[in-house]
Amino acid sequence: MPLDRPDPVSPAPSARPRRVFVLGATGTIGRATVRALQRRGHEVVCFVRPQTGADSVPWPEGVERRFGTVTDPASLARDGFGGEPFDALVSCLASRTGVPGDAWAVDHRAHVDALEAARRAGVSQVVLLSAICVQKPVLAFQHAKLAFEKVLVESGLAWSIVRPTAFFKSLSGQVERVRRGRPFLVFGDGTLTACKPIGDDDLAEYIADCLDDSSRQNRILPIGGPGEAITPRRQGEALFALLGRPARFRSVPVAMLDAIVAVLGGAGRVLPALAAKAELARIGRYYATESMLVLDPATGRYDAAATPQTGTQTLFEHYARLLRGEAVAERGDHAVF
Numbered sequence: 001m002p003l004d005r006p007d008p009v010s011p012a013p014s015a016r017p018r019r020v021f022v023l024g025a026t027g028t029i030g031r032a033t034v035r036a037l038q039r040r041g042h043e044v045v046c047f048v049r050p051q052t053g054a055d056s057v058p059w060p061e062g063v064e065r066r067f068g069t070v071t072d073p074a075s076l077a078r079d080g081f082g083g084e085p086f087d088a089l090v091s092c093l094a095s096r097t098g099v100p101g102d103a104w105a106v107d108h109r110a111h112v113d114a115l116e117a118a119r120r121a122g123v124s125q126v127v128l129l130s131a132i133c134v135q136k137p138v139l140a141f142q143h144a145k146l147a148f149e150k151v152l153v154e155s156g157l158a159w160s161i162v163r164p165t166a167f168f169k170s171l172s173g174q175v176e177r178v179r180r181g182r183p184f185l186v187f188g189d190g191t192l193t194a195c196k197p198i199g200d201d202d203l204a205e206y207i208a209d210c211l212d213d214s215s216r217q218n219r220i221l222p223i224g225g226p227g228e229a230i231t232p233r234r235q236g237e238a239l240f241a242l243l244g245r246p247a248r249f250r251s252v253p254v255a256m257l258d259a260i261v262a263v264l265g266g267a268g269r270v271l272p273a274l275a276a277k278a279e280l281a282r283i284g285r286y287y288a289t290e291s292m293l294v295l296d297p298a299t300g301r302y303d304a305a306a307t308p309q310t311g312t313q314t315l316f317e318h319y320a321r322l323l324r325g326e327a328v329a330e331r332g333d334h335a336v337f
């Protein structure tokens with residue numbers, strides 16, 4: 001669990017504080033979003049599952065936590081909304097694995113059910129954390145997310161679909177190995193992809209502001225962090241520079257991932273247990289070869305200049321904090337290294 005960053009400068013309180021029902025409040029962005037909503041003076045009620053993250057997460061005072069099963073519509077209504085009125089639904093809920101069964105149950109079905117329960121509770125506005133990668137859907141979890149995005153867009157409620165680029169946790173998996181003297185691993189020459197990393201609190205502020213900013217309503221919102229797009233090679237160079245050491249890279253061929261995907265994909269057709277591993281390998285290959293930037297549909301190319309940015313937190317500041325022990329690396333579920 002990362003040590004939380006000191007609160008960013010307090011935003012202005014919302015002109016219209018609301019009663020907000022939050023899903024995914026124990027996740028990386030969910031935790032930050034709860035804080036951001038609270039800072040704006042909203043009344044925040046979180047619906048979490050009892051058996052996992054909830055108990056290990058320090059819970060902010062004044063934020064109500066309700067326990068139940070998000071994948072069970074009866075529990076959502078009874079243990080979650082509880083027959084009470086709410087103004088808005090904010091969801092940072094997402095499958096932790098991305099494998100097909102979990103993705104369709106969580107990223108799609110649970111959201112469809114939550115939307116219905118929210119509507120019955122009087123909710124008129126929904127903010128959904130999605131992902132920029134759904135613009136080029138290949139993987140099961142991307143299709144599941146898109147299927148719910150469509151339901152939300154057609155719901156008749158006010159909606160904001162936030163599609164961020166890469167989170168810091170997904171780009172920090174090698175900090176410890178490099179600190180211990182190992183080379184930084186890259187696919188190809190380390191410039192196959194690029195992204196504009198976004199900090200947890202910066203993204204949370206952006207999500208929370210969707211409630212009040214009408215220009216962010218009924219819109220799909222790709223969003224990255226400040227500064228130029230960064231390649232994996234640049235990440236490695238920055239890390240070595242922070243350590244005061246010459247940069248050392250080891251190149252891994254994408255063909256190796258292709259071979260793993262092919263072998264697991266074939267075996268997964270016979271042994272169902274391997275089908276999930278095959279999907280995880282496909283997810284790894286996707287992130288090794290696709291940039292997390294706005295895709296220009298006309299050219300089929302990723303466009304850093306067209307990728308909007310927000311906030312002040314940078315990945316390299318985050319690396320520095322990790323190296324100083326002021327933050328603890330939280331492993332990105334789909335990080336390859």
Ligand SMILES: NC(=O)c1ccc[n+]([C@@H]2O[C@H](COP(=O)([O-])OP(=O)(O)OC[C@H]3O[C@@H](n4cnc5c(N)ncnc54)[C@H](OP(=O)(O)O)[C@@H]3O)[C@@H](O)[C@H]2O)c1
Pocket residue numbers: 023024025026027028029030048049052053054069070071092093094095096106129130131132163164165166167168170332333
């Ligand atoms: N990682 C990246 O770089 C990146 C970049 C862009 C977009 N995204 C998108 O951001 C979203 C994930 O954000 P994140 O990293 O904050 O997520 P996360 O840390 O993995 O948190 C997921 C949240 O969903 C909850 N959840 C998952 N399955 C559940 C279930 N079956 N029942 C109840 N709760 C469940 C988790 O609860 P528990 O704590 O109980 O497990 C947790 O609160 C995804 O949509 C992802 O595609 C990620």
